Amino acid sequence: MKNIAFIGAGNMNSAIITGLVNTGYQAKNIIVTNPSPEKREKLAQQLGILETDNNIDAAEFADVIVLGIKPYLIAQVCQQIRQAMDISNKCFISVAAGCSIATIEKALNKPCAVIRTMPNTPSQIGLGVSGLYASANANQLQIDIAEQIMSAVGITKWLNSEEQIDHITAVSGSAPAYFFLFMEAMEKQAQVFGFSASDSRKLVQQTALGAAKMVCDSDLAISQLRENVTSKGGTTQAALTTFIDGGLQQLVTKAMNSALDRAKEMAQDNS
C-alpha cells in the first residue's frame, strides 16, 4: 500500500481522507499536515492517521502527495518540497482550482507525475463528483491510485484535456453552491409566506432531495420530469414561465462562464 501525504487539513482534504479511510485504506499509510493543529489533530484522533505541521516530513514519508491548499500556495509548497528531497518517484495530486500542471511542474523544477483533480463538497458525504486529468509523466499505477483516492468520496470522471478541469469546475466543482443559493432564495420566500425558519428549511431541503433522487433513479430526461410536474395552465407553469421569461437559461450560462473565466484568470495569476 502506498504512503499518502495530504498537505492541508481543510474542507476538501478532510473529506477525501475520511472517505479513503472509510473505504478501507490503512490509516497508518496516511499522513496529514496543517499549520494550525485543530483540524489535523481531530482527523488523527478520529481516523488513526498520522499528523504533523511539517510538510517536508510528510512529503518524505509519501509516495503520493495530495495538495489540498489554496491555489496561490501550491507553487510555494511544491518548491519547498523539491528543495528538500528527491521527488523523482513521487506523484503530486492537486485539488486546487486555477493552478496548472505547467505551474506545478515549474515549481517542482522537473517533469514529474502530476495529476489534477476537481472534486466538490458533497465529497464530505460520499456523494462527490471529481474530474481528473493526468500529466503525461504519470504512470498507470499513479493514475490508479488517484482513481482509488477520489472514488472513495464519490464518482470520478477522467478528462481528455487539462482545459476540461476548468469546465468541470464550472459544472460540478462550484455547482453545489448554485443549488444552495437557489435553496436559500426559496427558503427566504417560504418564510415570507409565513412558514417558520425551521419548516422553511425542511420543506426546501426535502423537495431538493426528492427532486435530485428522482433524477438519479429515473431513466426519464430531466425535462420530462419537469413536464410531469407541470399541469397545463396550472401553478407550476406560472412559476416556470416566470423563470424562463426572467432569462434563467441565459443567467445559468453566464454564471457558469464566469466560473470558467475565473478559473482561467486564476491559472494566469498563479503561473
Ligand SMILES: NC(=O)C1=CN([C@@H]2O[C@H](COP(=O)(O)OP(=O)(O)OC[C@H]3O[C@@H](n4cnc5c(N)ncnc54)[C@H](OP(=O)(O)O)[C@@H]3O)[C@@H](O)[C@H]2O)C=CC1
Ligand atoms: N471547497 C470547495 O468546494 C473546493 C475546493 N477545491 C480546492 O481545494 C483547495 C482547498 O480548498 P478548501 O479545502 O476549501 O480550503 P480550506 O481553507 O478549507 O483548507 C486549506 C487548508 O490548508 C491549510 N494550509 C494553509 N497553508 C498551508 C501550508 N503551507 N501547508 C499545509 N497546509 C496549509 C489551512 O490551514 P489553516 O486553517 O491553519 O490556515 C487549511 O486548513 C483549494 O485549492 C480549492 O481550489 C476544489 C474543489 C472544491
Ligand SMILES: O=C(O)[C@@H]1CCC=N1
Ligand atoms: O470556489 C473555488 O474557487 C473552489 C473551486 C471549486 C469550488 N470551490
